[in-house]
Amino acid sequence: MLEADIGKAVQLLDLMLEFFADDLHWTRGSYDDGHGGHCLVGALFHLSHEHRLPAKPVISLLQDAMPRPGLPLVHFNDTRCGSVAELRSVIRKARRLAHDHAERERAAVAVKTWLLAQIEKKRAASAPANTETRQDKHLLSERLAA
Numbered sequence: 001m002l003e004a005d006i007g008k009a010v011q012l013l014d015l016m017l018e019f020f021a022d023d024l025h026w027t028r029g030s031y032d033d034g035h036g037g038h039c040l041v042g043a044l045f046h047l048s049h050e051h052r053l054p055a056k057p058v059i060s061l062l063q064d065a066m067p068r069p070g071l072p073l074v075h076f077n078d079t080r081c082g083s084v085a086e087l088r089s090v091i092r093k094a095r096r097l098a099h100d101h102a103e104r105e106r107a108a109v110a111v112k113t114w115l116l117a118q119i120e121k122k123r124a125a126s127a128p129a130n131t132e133t134r135q136d137k138h139l140l141s142e143r144l145a146a
Contacts, residue, residue, distance in 0.1 A: 009057040065093035
C-alpha cells in the first residue's frame with residue numbers, strides 16, 4: 001500500500017471512530033437503519049462516499065484487524081461483535097496496522113536508497129580501473145598490429 005493510500009485509509013478510519021463514538025450510530029442486520037445508524041460496512045461505505053476516500057484499503061485493514069482471520073466484516077458486525085467498544089477496538093487495531101504498513105514502506109524506501117548508493121559507489125570506484133584496462137588493451141592491440 002502506498003503512503004498516500006495509507007494516509008487516506010487512516011483518515012477514513014478516524015472518521016469511522018468519530019462516527020461510532022457512541023451506541024447511537026451502530027446497527028446490526030442492515031447497512032443503514034434509516035435513522036442515521038450504520039453497521040461497520042455501511043458506515044465504511046457511507047463515510048467513504050461522503051468524504052471521497054477510497055474504501056478498499058480500509059476494508060483490507062479491517063479484515064486484518066478481525067479477531068479471527070478470515071472473519072467477514074458483516075458477520076463480525078452482526079453476530080460476533082458485542083458492543084460499540086469492541087467495534088471501535090477493531091477500527092483502532094486497523095489504524096495501528098495502517099501505521100505499521102507506513103513504517104515498513106518508509107524502511108523499504110530507505111534500504112533501497114542505501115543499496116542504490118552502494119552500487120553507485122562500487123561503479124564509481126571501478127570506473128577508473130575499467131578505463132585503464134581499456135586503454136591498456138588498445139595500446140596492446142596497436143603494438144601487436146605494428
